[in-house]
Amino acid sequence: MDPRTEEHAEVLVDWSARVEEGDNVVLSVGPDAHELAVAVAEKVGERGGNLVTTYSSMEVGRAYTMAHDGDFDENPEHKLALVENADVFLSIGGGRNTSEGTDIPPETRRAASEANRDISEARMDTDWVSTVHPTRSLAQQAGMSYEAYRDFVYDAVLRDWEELADEMANMKETLDDANEVRIVKEQTDITMQVKDRVAVNSAASVAYDSHNLPSGEVFTAPYATEGEVFFDVPMTIRGERVQDVHLTFEDGEVVDYSAGQNEDVVGEILDTDDGARRLGELGIGMNRGIQQFTDNILFDEKMGDTVHLALGRAYESNIPEDSDDEANDSNVHVDMITDMSEDSHIEVDGEVVQRNGTFRWEDGFEG
């Protein structure tokens, strides 16, 4: 076993999920994630957690879903009871074909997802963490050799998370104190309000209300967006390659859009519901262990020197508990990413906090 697999398991169990003696743990294992599952099981055993392993295969799920008549029973009791009685839910992605779900009819997928809504919500009530084991299929999606992809994943995952959390605290504080954020670069000059919203220091641990490993971003829920923004990082949305998206906002809503490729996918997203035309998230990528885009949102949106904005649903964690504000609601949450490493800056209430990828608290910053 690659020694980094054991380190990955240790980060997942101890830093991310904080598994303790007596915790009821569900470990969801992708078909090619076996090695990491073994390493995680060992750590959970050491901590004295109680382990159930589930098998998460898109091929199995697709076969089941497409054979079903589509009238799915709501929240089957055995599935619900498993999750409701879990303290921790660890998902280790790692399939064999990232395109496996592409021919499930959207209405079937929606019906299946709708029928399992309480189960999804119960999972969100656990200390859940999602990660991936580096597989050949994910290497292929990234356009990388398997060896290079493993290096990529472990560079992203095996950080000094404590140190990164401290650094990200600067950004969280800046956003928490802010009224307005402005992002400026090629074809981009956009402002959004963040007053009375609370930023999440997403340090890859449930202790930070952060549920992805790797993480390494600070995000909040903006509103009243104005201006234009250009997303130069290509991504796969609903199985389609979408590139060079340009959005124009007025009064918080998208009023014009274009894309260099698969523009219709952007249109479909915007037409989902009212909330889909508004932003649900502003995220600042701060994980410098991620040095390249790999067409996987788990990694791409955390990359250092990037900003992402999501159309659609906002996270409740960005709304203060005592607030009357409501998080933007939508059935979609689609992240789009822009590179901030060159000819670009982020302003908060008129002050530059990052220029060309360098934060104001870093050496070499040019305000």
Place this chain on the structure above:
Amino acid sequence: MDPRTEEHAEVLVDWSARVEEGDNVVLSVGPDAHELAVAVAEKVGERGGNLVTTYSSMEVGRAYTMAHDGDFDENPEHKLALVENADVFLSIGGGRNTSEGTDIPPETRRAASEANRDISEARMDTDWVSTVHPTRSLAQQAGMSYEAYRDFVYDAVLRDWEELADEMANMKETLDDANEVRIVKEQTDITMQVKDRVAVNSAASVAYDSHNLPSGEVFTAPYATEGEVFFDVPMTIRGERVQDVHLTFEDGEVVDYSAGQNEDVVGEILDTDDGARRLGELGIGMNRGIQQFTDNILFDEKMGDTVHLALGRAYESNIPEDSDDEANDSNVHVDMITDMSEDSHIEVDGEVVQRNGTFRWEDGFEG
């Protein structure tokens, strides 16, 4: 996909488990049983069952169990709730190394098993069925090529089960009406009582109280065993090859034993507890799709023209519901098999019912 994999799935879901609309189904998948899992998921979807897939890996289980301090929590609630709310529990074995569990200390294994007792019992209360997907590891255990092993498995599984169930009904009726069974062959002349016990027609379906696929045996719970018996089929018990076991019974208990190989393993079994010295099962193998021994009890004991006797625990299903009799109790149930195809016969109350592998209702029977 091998078309026989889909047929296997259909037999499992429809004939064996009788999955119906609305059934809550748990599908336990071995690491190399993916193909069969996909086929089974499709069938469960067609029938309108509700599916949860769990991952059953000895390597994961070993890592967890050996890392744990050994003081296991009893019947963790998430695991128990999953099984208690299931109607059907399908296990598809198929790992990568049949020796994976060999270095788990016996006391650790026992403690883990003891702590999960209620969960095991809850599983037995479902319509449970165990089968295996032909894997390279099982082919290796059988000493066969992968292609030959797949043929072997599908010959055993893809039977006309309705027809076999009808034939086995003859044997069940014979045993249900009987007082005494006698088995005679080389180094073997053994009698046992079966009066007031009920035989199970194990036709690989929950409708027959039969939970293995393949099955194809009729079994009952004998007592008051007298005489000697020789088991010429080699088998692996607790990771050791055991061969040519000879047992002598007096007043229902083993009073003498020998073996051609690993005799000490037989001694250990007999010393487990009082019940381990008595028989728990007499089984008549009747699946003629199984033509050779493959060192896997799921198949070996069902082979046509064999008889197996188990030391230890008897099945409750062999005790009539209104009876005061108690099934033989023990912490072990160890099957041993003897070949009945040549120079041998089975007598029931003094009448020969099988000679040299041919039953009295078959052509060529020589009483």
